[in-house]
Amino acid sequence: MPELPEVETTRRGIAPHCEGKIVAALTVRDARLRWPVPADLPQRIEGQVLLEADRRAKYLLLRFTAGAVIVHLGMSGSLRVITDQSAPLKHDHIELSFTDGTLLRFNDPRRFGCWLWSEQPEQHPLLAALGPEPLSAEFNGPYLWRKSRGRQTPVKSFLMDNHNVVGVGNIYANEALFKAGIHPTRAAGRISAARYNQLCIHIRETLSAAILLGGTTLRDFVNSDGKPGYFAQSLLVYGRGGLPCTSCTRVLREIRMNQRTTVYCPVCQR
DNA sequence: CTACGAACCTGCCTGC
DNA sequence: TGCAGGCAGGTTCGTA
Incomplete structure (x- = not known):
């Protein structure tokens, strides 16, 4: 949850x-x-x-x-x-x-x-030792770019490492990488500053939108068992492996990275 | 230092 | 209906 x-x-x-x-x-x-x-x-x-x-x-x-x-x-x-x-x-x-x-x-x-x-x-x-909050000013494209130089690790693993930025879990790592058009297995150190700017924007937007959605169901949530029904509709890739990409209609691919389900579009994400 | 797998738990869904 | 196996939104820890 x-x-x-x-x-x-x-x-x-x-x-x-x-x-x-x-x-x-x-x-x-x-x-x-x-x-x-x-x-x-x-x-x-x-x-x-x-x-x-x-x-x-x-x-x-x-x-x-x-x-x-x-x-x-x-x-x-x-x-x-x-x-x-x-x-x-x-x-x-x-x-x-x-x-x-x-x-x-x-x-x-x-x-x-x-x-x-x-x-x-x-x-x-x-x-x-935690990294910056994703919604703080400290977290921005240049920061991500600098922090990732020389890193061979896949960008998705890099994003989910709390030392680099906190609060980007499996769902939002998948979603933000899709929106930014970045392939999840791409080496973190081999992504341009411009693309990190985009990625940063999408991480912020995705998290902010989800917080707003959570807000609309606040009362229910506190009394609920935590099932996130309101997320499902806005998810573009997570949980949609094998289904068509919402952007290009190609079948979304599902792989495992660090024991976590990873979904991406082989056409839109490079 | 980095990178990867195992570990901590229960519940639920799938397939035989 | 039962049961084994796999998977789940997180994070630390040990080992290479």
């Missing part, structure tokens, strides 16, 4: 429900996530004001005076605002309640997500 647009959608969904509120309790039903949930996490935040629900890359940062809870949704995680008194479902591993009765539930079947504590989250090993 979570690529950057959905993490941002989640952040926007929960922020108005929890910012400025006092944590009543953090209940950990299953601490076996990507890394064990620290046993002292509840005592660190109970009674404290959640100042801000922030985001860095695909990490949600629940900021408190003394530090922040670093939350990652992994492959299958979701964070929902619970408005009724429903009982926890299967895989509802963590529950964050506030003194006004607001309830956040973290559900993660595959348990690839994490809940960690850091007094200085920006310096945390998971965040310290």
Whole structure:
């Protein structure tokens, strides 16, 4: 479920429900996530004001005076605002309640997500080495071009490497490369500055459009199981291997790169 | 330093 | 209907 647009959608969904509120309790039903949930996490935040629900890359940062809870949704995680008194479902591993009765539930079947504590989250090993945000001014064509010089690695792998730019997951790497007309296996170091300018624009546009779509279904999303029905229609290549290219009608090709499904048009992408 | 595969998990879909 | 196999939106880690 979570690529950057959905993490941002989640952040926007929960922020108005929890910012400025006092944590009543953090209940950990299953601490076996990507890394064990620290046993002292509840005592660190109970009674404290959640100042801000922030985001860095695909990490949600629940900021408190003394530090922040670093939350990652992994492959299958979701964070929902619970408005009724429903009982926890299967895989509802963590529950964050506030003194006004607001309830956040973290559900993660595959348990690839994490809940960690850091007094200085920006310096945390998971965040310290991350590349720029794709929607920031720092991320631009010249940056990508410079960063990729001498790199033999396929451009798709290069884009999905968090050291270079964060938040470009498998779906959006496929989509942006198609829109930019760049073949996913092309060596990152052998792409011109002009084409990186185009690629950068398409990465931004694709992510921004998806965030906007997420926004339109915000209320549903927070209460949903995270199924991205609203993405499907705007996807040009992802999930369309074997179907005709929307631009030239040639059959889209599907290959595997780094164990991830990669779809491209053999005519439009070079 | 780079590059690639394995690993962490459960659920769901396909095909026999 | 059952079961094995493959695949899934992420990321780290070990090995070459």
